[in-house]
Amino acid sequence: EIVLKQSPATLSLSPGERATLSCRASQSVSSYLAWYQQKPGQAPRLLMYDASNRATGIPARFSGSGSGTEFTLTISSLEPEDFAVYYCQQRSNWPPTWTFGQGTKVEIK
Amino acid sequence: EVQLVESGGDLVQPGGSLGLSCAASGFTFRTYAMNWVRQAPGRGLEWVSTLTGSGGSAYYADSVRGRFIISRDNSKDTLHLQMSSLRDDDTAVYYCAKGTISGPFDLWGQGTRVTVSS
Numbered sequence: 001e002i003v004l005k006q007s008p009a010t011l012s013l014s015p016g017e018r019a020t021l022s023c024r025a026s027q028s029v030s031s032y033l034a035w036y037q038q039k040p041g042q043a044p045r046l047l048m049y050d051a052s053n054r055a056t057g058i059p060a061r062f063s064g065s066g067s068g069t070e071f072t073l074t075i076s077s078l079e080p081e082d083f084a085v086y087y088c089q090q091r092s093n094w095p096p097t098w099t100f101g102q103g104t105k106v107e108i109k
Numbered sequence: 110e111v112q113l114v115e116s117g118g119d120l121v122q123p124g125g126s127l128g129l130s131c132a133a134s135g136f137t138f139r140t141y142a143m144n145w146v147r148q149a150p151g152r153g154l155e156w157v158s159t160l161t162g163s164g165g166s167a168y169y170a171d172s173v174r175g176r177f178i179i180s181r182d183n184s185k186d187t188l189h190l191q192m193s194s195l196r197d198d199d200t201a202v203y204y205c206a207k208g209t210i211s212g213p214f215d216l217w218g219q220g221t222r223v224t225v226s227s
Contacts, residue, residue: 044154087153
């Protein structure tokens, strides 16, 4: 079973600052990795897929990178609406199963 | 409008059963795999189950295999999750999510709350 570890657990930043979130897999997941954003009381929203592709409607300040076991989500300049919890997700090839990381909370400093 | 709307969440006793539904609209339902993901209070996301577009193949997390059954009615654009032998740790908000068998979950419902308690 592949385990995803996200770091840090909490990131305290101010609007306008750059946020760098990490997701590390216990074994290679190739380039299949997705990122989701969840705000309190809301459903998750897909941000990135295949590590570096922005989902429809996602602003360009969000970018993703990585492959194998190390992945990064970067928010170049935090907007007030970006303060939320972010989850990474990977898919195991066979049988198809999905795993989420434990989440990184980006909070206002 | 492209959306997913879950229903059926309730308070149920340990050992009991409950069925959830997810009504889809705005896309060709039968061509997409569908998923259930849950989130226990104050916790992260946990994948529960995936069903292919045809309904021919289903996959489950170890924590629910043998107790939960995922199904779909493509004539009614509806996804179901039948839950039995419910335990306290099944308490969560249950989300349905649209995806492909190999891709991300690109559309989520608003969730329905299941509470297992005596």
